[in-house]
Structure formats: structure tokens, C-alpha cells
Amino acid sequence: MITILCVDDEPDMEMLVTQQFRKQIRNKEYEFIFACHGQDALEKLAAYSEIKIVLSDINMPEMDGLTFLSKLKELNLTDLKTIMVSAYSDMDNIRTAMNRGAFDFITKPINFDDMDITIKKTLSEIEVYTNFQHDRDKLIAIEKDLAIAYEIQQSMLPKKENPFPDRQEFSLHGLLQPAKSVGGDLYDYMLLSDNRLFFLIGDVSDKGVPAALFMAITRTLFKTHFTNYPNADLTEQIIRINNILSRDNPSFMFVTVFACILDITTGMVEYVDCGHEQPLILRKATGDIEIVKKKDGGLPICLVEEFPYFSSTFQLNPGDTLVLYTDGLEDARDANDVRFTIEPSKQLLKSALINEEPAKINTQLLLNVNSYIGQANQFDDITLLTLKYNGQ
Known part of the structure; x- marks a missing residue:
């Protein structure tokens, strides 16, 4: 099961995501954890080490998405992938987010089919990276032979x-x-x-x-x-x-x-x-x-x-x-x-x-x-x- 952290200050987001992905949640493919701003998200990441994907809005109170991305980079969580969410007209901030290490982005209003495709693409990249880490550790273990x-x-x-x-x-x-x-x-x-x-x-x-x-x-x-x-x-x-x-x-x-x-x-x-x-x-x-x-x-x-x-x-x-x-x-x-x-x-x-x-x-x-x-x-x-x- 893949654990996904959804960071958004809109109160309806949790209900919408839970409803749209109810089948995957029921089949234990996805588990969603929700945070209302960047600082809350950092606390959730500290509490749930199994989180692999972060879906984060850019415009949020207390700590916005771009600041949150910068904090993530400082944590050096190499196996964590971030997908940014913002309005299509907000391309300057989206571009900044990609430069700060975001893996991908989706635009508002959210197309949940597109969100699902983006999540699956991100999971594929995580799998590649996991295999890469596994191969690296395996080869290092036999370095002396x-x-x-x-x-x-x-x-x-x-x-x-x-x-x-x-x-x-x-x-x-x-x-x-x-x-x-x-x-x-x-x-x-x-x-x-x-x-x-x-x-x-x-x-x-x-x-x-x-x-x-x-x-x-x-x-x-x-x-x-x-x-x-x-x-x-x-x-x-x-x-x-x-x-x-x-x-x-x-x-x-x-x-x-x-x-x-x-x-x-x-x-x-x-x-x-x-x-x-x-x-x-x-x-x-x-x-x-x-x-x-x-x-x-x-x-x-x-x-x-x-x-x-x-x-x-x-x-x-x-x-x-x-x-x-x-x-x-x-x-x-x-x-x-x-x-x-x-x-x-x-x-x-x-x-x-x-x-x-x-x-x-x-x-x-x-x-x-x-x-x-x-x-x-x-x-x-x-x-x-x-x-x-x-x-x-």
C-alpha cells in the first residue's frame, strides 16, 4: 500500500479525494493522510515515515507550498516524490516549484483522472529508484570479492x-x-x-x-x-x-x-x-x-x-x-x-x-x-x- 500525503487548505479536499479514490482506498492500494498547510505537512512527514508521495497546493496559509518544498529539500528525503497543485494561470510558481525539486504538477480545477495518472507515473519512478537503491546496496555488499x-x-x-x-x-x-x-x-x-x-x-x-x-x-x-x-x-x-x-x-x-x-x-x-x-x-x-x-x-x-x-x-x-x-x-x-x-x-x-x-x-x-x-x-x-x- 502506498501512503500519500495531501496538503491543501481547502476544507473540501479531504472529502473529494477520499470519494474519488474510494476504490483504491478500499483495496488498500492507497492510503491518504491530510495536512492543511506546509508546517502541518512537515509534522505529518515526521510522524509517518511510510509516506512516499506528497500532493501539495502552492498557495496556503502559515507555510506555502514553495517554502514547504525548500524545507523538504533540506530534509534530503531522496525517496519522496512531490506533486504540486495550483491554478493553470499560476505557471510562474509551478515553474519555481519544479526548479526546487517537485517531480510533477497538476492544475486546478483538479481533474481526478489526471491526478490518478500522475500518481501512477510517480509510483513508477519510485519503483525505478527503489530498484536502483536495491542494486546499489547489493553490489556494495560484495565489493571486496x-x-x-x-x-x-x-x-x-x-x-x-x-x-x-x-x-x-x-x-x-x-x-x-x-x-x-x-x-x-x-x-x-x-x-x-x-x-x-x-x-x-x-x-x-x-x-x-x-x-x-x-x-x-x-x-x-x-x-x-x-x-x-x-x-x-x-x-x-x-x-x-x-x-x-x-x-x-x-x-x-x-x-x-x-x-x-x-x-x-x-x-x-x-x-x-x-x-x-x-x-x-x-x-x-x-x-x-x-x-x-x-x-x-x-x-x-x-x-x-x-x-x-x-x-x-x-x-x-x-x-x-x-x-x-x-x-x-x-x-x-x-x-x-x-x-x-x-x-x-x-x-x-x-x-x-x-x-x-x-x-x-x-x-x-x-x-x-x-x-x-x-x-x-x-x-x-x-x-x-x-x-x-x-x-x-
Whole structure:
């Protein structure tokens, strides 16, 4: 049962809410607790630790909703979500409320069907965050056991050479070689629909066990969000994930990410660049290597809450190959501490790998950089995710 605190100074609100949600109350889906202003609400929160959602009016006596929001932020109740209620004409205050940490809002006069939908959406976000906390606590508990941590990390990454054998329009392959027993790189992919393929690559700012734990949390969040919301906007999802990670990051780690959705029918790729390395496109028609141009403002995830990420696009033509990689590929060092750079990989792609499948491309690129490293210690995790677009 979910406990909801309703904060409103209108005397009829308790009767209206109780009447409108009588079925959910009777079925013990919802329990409502009522407060008449912000100070009363703070006292109710102190008395009822099980409260998960707050529905709060903005204009109230003694302590208004905006002041109440500020007090909530000071309490740092990370698992509590607040939905603000105000007149549609009160958009300035609603905007202020969202900036102060409100999760969502509804307008007066209240449409109770809309309120129910908003509550359910909020509960879904709470469930995601609860799963995130559970996964985090579980992984921290096994931090000292590197063997188990490695097995967990590797089991989370897709490893099939051809994960979508029935799809002739494209093929893809990913691999990860950690610098230590476990690493902070990640990649993933999934079909969102028959015509939309999601894929991403990422790199946590640290190495070893701490980075592996953060990598697992990050990948879990991406997997959960894009599974639960397959039709959601790519930028909206990135912003939501960034906000969750930014709120609970005592180690001040961050993740560079390059996340994409391929329109399988047209070859158009929508992407959000979160401070990651520039992918390479091997153009089949010309044999040239094209570098995906950087856009301004692509900060890594987990640096700034509410950062306004945006998406861009590029076109893949039939036969083109897209290579995503982490900086471990170009920053690899030999025994003399000389940096590998990305140029040898570009030359290998152009000279020997233009007609090859993604698994072969990744294997050869990794062999090439490992040969360069030789007996030196691997400087950083190396991850490759390669997609070949064949068209319809």
C-alpha cells in the first residue's frame, strides 16, 4: 500500500479525494493522510515515515507550498516524490516549484483522472529508484570479492556475436576488456520496437571495483528506463537518468555516455552525446572514415542535476559501419608510455575491415591495440560497440 500525503487548505479536499479514490482506498492500494498547510505537512512527514508521495497546493496559509518544498529539500528525503497543485494561470510558481525539486504538477480545477495518472507515473519512478537503491546496496555488499564482482559485471553485458540473427537490416557486436579485474566501461542494446534499435556505450570516471559498481548501477538504470518506457523521448530519458544518479553520488563519480536510437527503416540515428569520444563512421561508398561531429554542451552524466541534454542526428547509408569506443582505445600506452591515439584504428578500418562484420572489426581493433600495448600495463578499460547498417 502506498501512503500519500495531501496538503491543501481547502476544507473540501479531504472529502473529494477520499470519494474519488474510494476504490483504491478500499483495496488498500492507497492510503491518504491530510495536512492543511506546509508546517502541518512537515509534522505529518515526521510522524509517518511510510509516506512516499506528497500532493501539495502552492498557495496556503502559515507555510506555502514553495517554502514547504525548500524545507523538504533540506530534509534530503531522496525517496519522496512531490506533486504540486495550483491554478493553470499560476505557471510562474509551478515553474519555481519544479526548479526546487517537485517531480510533477497538476492544475486546478483538479481533474481526478489526471491526478490518478500522475500518481501512477510517480509510483513508477519510485519503483525505478527503489530498484536502483536495491542494486546499489547489493553490489556494495560484495565489493571486496573481485571474482564475484567480475562475474556479475560480465553477466550484465550482452556478449552474443550476432544478437539479432533474424534482422538482416543491421548487425552489431560489443566487447569489453577491463584494465583491472573489473572495469567501469559499459555498453548495451535492445530493440524498442520492430523499427527502433537503442544502443549505447559509456565510461565511468574511475577504474576497478568502484567504477564497476557505478557501471552496474548506470546500466541498470538505462535498462530499466528504456524497457519500461520504450516510446519515450531519448533526451527525456537521459535527463531522468542523470537526475537519479546526480542526487545520490557521494563519491562524485561521473559517466560519459553516447546513447543512440537507430531508425532501422531509414538509417537515421538520433543520439545524445554526454561528453563521450567521437564515434567513427566507415562509409561503404567511399571507404572514408567520418568522425561524428561534437556538439556543444554534452556534459557527462552525474555532474549537474537538471542539465538540459539535447539530441542530434546523423545518417547511415546501406553498408556503412558505426564504431563506438571508449577512451581506453586511443589512450593506450606502450612500454615507453607513448599514446596509441585513434589514428591506427582509423587506418585499420579503412585498409582491412571495410567489408567485415562487427564481431570481426572489434576483434581486430582490439588485437591491434593489444599488440601496441605489449608487456606494458593496460592504461584503461577498452570497450568497442560496432554496428553495421545494411538497409532494407
